[in-house]
Amino acid sequence: MENNTIQKTILPNIKNIIIIASGKGGVGKSTVAAGLAVSLAMEGYSTGLLDADIYGPSAPALFGLMSEMPDVEIKDGKNYVVPFESFGVKVMSIGFFIDPDQAVIWRGPRASSGLLQLLKETSWGELDYLIIDTPPGTGDVHITLLQNFSLTGVIVVTTPQEMALSDVKKAINMYSDKQIGIPILGVVENMSWFTPVNHPDEKYYIFGNGGGGRLAKKFRVPLLTQIPMNEKMCKSCDTGKMNELFADPAIKSAFVQLTNSIQ
Numbered sequence: 001m002e003n004n005t006i007q008k009t010i011l012p013n014i015k016n017i018i019i020i021a022s023g024k025g026g027v028g029k030s031t032v033a034a035g036l037a038v039s040l041a042m043e044g045y046s047t048g049l050l051d052a053d054i055y056g057p058s059a060p061a062l063f064g065l066m067s068e069m070p071d072v073e074i075k076d077g078k079n080y081v082v083p084f085e086s087f088g089v090k091v092m093s094i095g096f097f098i099d100p101d102q103a104v105i106w107r108g109p110r111a112s113s114g115l116l117q118l119l120k121e122t123s124w125g126e127l128d129y130l131i132i133d134t135p136p137g138t139g140d141v142h143i144t145l146l147q148n149f150s151l152t153g154v155i156v157v158t159t160p161q162e163m164a165l166s167d168v169k170k171a172i173n174m175y176s177d178k179q180i181g182i183p184i185l186g187v188v189e190n191m192s193w194f195t196p197v198n199h200p201d202e203k204y205y206i207f208g209n210g211g212g213g214r215l216a217k218k219f220r221v222p223l224l225t226q227i228p229m230n231e232k233m234c235k236s237c238d239t240g241k242m243n244e245l246f247a248d249p250a251i252k253s254a255f256v257q258l259t260n261s262i263q
């Protein structure tokens with residue numbers, strides 16, 4: 001009888017590998033991934049962030065590393081890329097190797113190969129957590145990760161509105177697949193409400209209310225946190241000052257809640 005068991009790679013120096021995913025673009029998935037990584041580092045955990053969004057890498061901008069090129073070191077006769085360290089997080093991204101103004105025109109197999117190379121040939125060292133920011137959808141990058149690596153689980157990011165929820169449901173179904181699935185750690189509702197910096201007691205539900213909670217209830221998984229937004233978030237992310245997100249008590253509290261939920 002043919003043995004079709006998939007042999008998954010275990011990265012022995014990394015204790016936990018957590019995927020951040022969403023079937024929908026524009027829900028702030030990369031910001032959630034980066035914020036979680038920084039929050040874990042602030043808690044004293046050795047943390048890495050792999051930007052696996054081959055076609056739209058965000059980590060270089062979020063961590064103030066645009067136009068940077070990583071060094072290479074030799075270990076046991078093999079070349080390994082040295083990740084940058086920013087805000088206590090070891091950061092690696094395909095964005096370090098491409099012109100930010102040029103589109104990445106790669107078919108699925110090449111994208112998967114590039115992802116495997118980034119993951120296996122980065123000198124991560126000892127990590128408590130590796131956070132992987134994946135592209136929108138349910139394509140080759142996600143399947144490559146599921147089939148090739150032993151993963152701790154996936155955090156699914158959504159915004160409250162129904163249009164986002166319909167796509168996110170597809171991502172949850174893929175990650176729950178009995179053949180290659182991994183545990184769904186829970187749902188993060190991003191952009192849950194808008195609170196002006198100068199009026200911290202006010203909440204404006206711009207994208208609706210409660211969508212993340214309904215999604216979590218439908219799939220019987222936890223709603224890990226609700227992350228609000230304010231008028232300063234965009235500037236903090238665009239200028240590579242992720243740490244400034246945590247100057248807002250509500251946003252910091254949301255990320256602390258998320259960090260505590262996965263420990």
